[in-house]
Amino acid sequence: MIGVRNLCVDLGEFVLKDITLNIEEGEYFIILGPTGAGKTVLLESIAGLYPIRSGEIWLRGKEVTRVEPENRRVSIVYQDHVLFPHLSVKDNIIFGLKIHKASKDEQKERLNWVADLLGISNLLHRRPDTLSGGERQKVALGRAIVTRPELLLIDEPLSALDPETRESVQQELRQLHRALGITILHVTHDFEEAIALGNRIAVVGEGRLMQVGTPEEIFRHPNSEFVARFAMTRNIFHGKAERKSNGDTVFRVDSTEFITATDAEGSYHASIRPEDILISTEPIRSSARNCFPGTITQVIDKGSTLYVTVSIPPQLSCLVTRHSFEEIGLHEGKKVYVTFKASSVHIFD
């Protein structure tokens, strides 16, 4: 178990106050918070790279608060990967093994193991500056896990990647966690990422811990305005994916069935981006297969855009521009239709 007790870190301009976390062994734990919430500093503190003002850090039942980083067996993967630019991919990965004076055979064996696991065997002789973002991410992960750390810290691993790569790296992380059974502490500002990967989530903001719980608890029962702000304007649902007799796979929430473009079945989460949903006053005939009547229950004005909540039920948050908001004459209580494509329904664990 990894424990952080009453941790305080002084950053000059702001302070991390009184952070207490208990992370189970083998858990995929997410720290979720807005940019600038001190998430990276929290990771560096746990790794021993940042001096803490007070508090304790425990790893596997031992207090390590004053232990040097090289003796903690905690690996870190930074957001922008921070590969060693003067070393090849291979030498980046085996760096930790060389430091630990592993035998040549062991180095080779572990290198191959990591390279196979991450699918980077063809990159081993490349230089870091010739790699794509996704490739660098994998190399950084490989370098971090090759020493078999007790805890893997990952800082915003997906935010520097393009959407497609993001999807595959996310998959990669989930598999890695399953394959290694390693404890992972992952920080992000992305709510969907947190829901998709985390066994549990801790929400941090304004330098303190706001809420800890399962993804379900966090977005169903936010304990504060701050936490709710993360969940708000996001359409994330828990429900069942089912195959229908006509071949469609639908996702059932409450009594509503969203048509999806996957063939997954069972209990899942689904998300629909607010900007993917059309609002109209009449039903639209189009290639988009989801079209539902509903009532506007809330309008949040963001200036040039507005978030319009439509209750089917469930409640869907939709993003519209001020121009179309005024043109169609939307207001609370108005009956409207929402339309979105089957492929806009994103299904995840």
Added chain:
Amino acid sequence: MTFLRYIAKNRLTLTFVLLGLLIFLFVIIPLAKMIFASASEAGTLWETILDPEVTGAIGLTLLAALIATLFGFLLGVPLAYLLARTNFKGKKLVEGLIDVPIVVPHTAAGIALLFVFGRNTALGQAFSFFGIEFIDSLAGIVIAMLFVSIPFLIDSAKEGFKKVDVRTEKVARTLGASPWQAFFRISFPLAWRSIFAGIIMMWARGISEFGAVIILAYHPMIAPVLVYERFETYGLDYARPIAVLLILVSIIVFIVLRTIAYRGDKS
């Protein structure tokens, strides 16, 4: 559009090219003229090369500058690393003081060194206990060169270390590296190009030193002092071949080192 036509159209570029050309010619013409004048009397130059006093002086210059650079490397690189990585009260002052040798007239620097390392000083006597004298000796030449040229190495190494992402060291630490290992396997190799550039600058500056050296050690004679002495004693014609030789040696050393330093730097 050709480059020349581009220049002709742009008044600013044109003006700057003309001004730049002036200073470039100012640097190049004396050097070129001296070298070509000597080429026409190749016999004299050859005689100079065979003159043991000349070769001895040039060898001594190169050696003394090399020793000074070695000390500069061992003592300056750690300081450069500290200045790049840490923040402390008075850091700006330390950085400023390190650069003072660049602005001090070098004869004055020599006098200052004499005050500390002279025969009648505590430090001078302590060293002489171990058989090291700074007056009219190799050791004197070395400390004079060290004093005036160390800022170049420290400044260059400091900039090099600053460019190394401190998080590469942090990652290395989490992978099991001690602070020493992180330094020698990560920071030092990554800053090496800048450090090496500093080494070249320091050595080159050492080779060209005259003022500080002549105060501490007129003898044994380094090449710049020999040029001065021949000029004073026999006149221009006798000083010139040594000067030419010294310039040629400096240029060759400089080119060779730069080539090594920037080898494979195409990426």
